[in-house]
Amino acid sequence: MNRPKDYDDIPGTYVFDGSHHRKGYALNMFCKSLDLAENREAFRRDPLGYLQRHPMTEQQHAAVMQREWLEMLRLGGNIYYTFKLAIFDGLSMQQAGAAMSGNGMSLEAFQKMMLDGGRSIVGNRSKKEQMHG
Template sequence: MNKMFMSLIDEKARREFTADESAYCARCGLSEDQTTAVLQRDWQAMLDLGGSIFYIYKLAMMDGLSMQYLGGVFTGMSEDEFKAAMLAGGRTDV
């Protein structure tokens, strides 16, 4: 899955992915669970299935999402709450 995410740095690959996401996932050898997570943009499932946040972010960028958005998803915060927590020096409730 990480190799597929990394391939998205190439503009041609992004066009191919956008044209048929399911076929692109199949061509990259993703499992059914991985493909479902990608197609549904289930960010936590992608992480749980072995995705690296740094590679998952390549897909998030295609959707116009920020790293702070993903940080919020993975910590149960909104994007704005996550940004505020980082500006305040990080989470203090852990």
């Protein structure tokens, strides 16, 4: 049973706790498998066939195939593991960060946001704050 936690109210945050770990285990093990050259080659040759080796949910498979980075995090992905897939695709950490920031943030906008101190806390403290101002 997943009881609400204080951090569930933080918008855009997917805390990698025990329940999130269990939800994303197969997704993260797929990403981890890309550490090995033979697995990267197998995935490159037959992405769908290679994904079938990993018991992910349909939503996780779709997120991987469509490279929906933020969705992978929502579905239990750990940023350090999903970054292995980003590396496979030739993305830098900043490019992956921009993609995981949502709203189609460009690399340049992401870099500027980071140089300016990160995402503003205004409107990002809680989901309730976003709903009620």
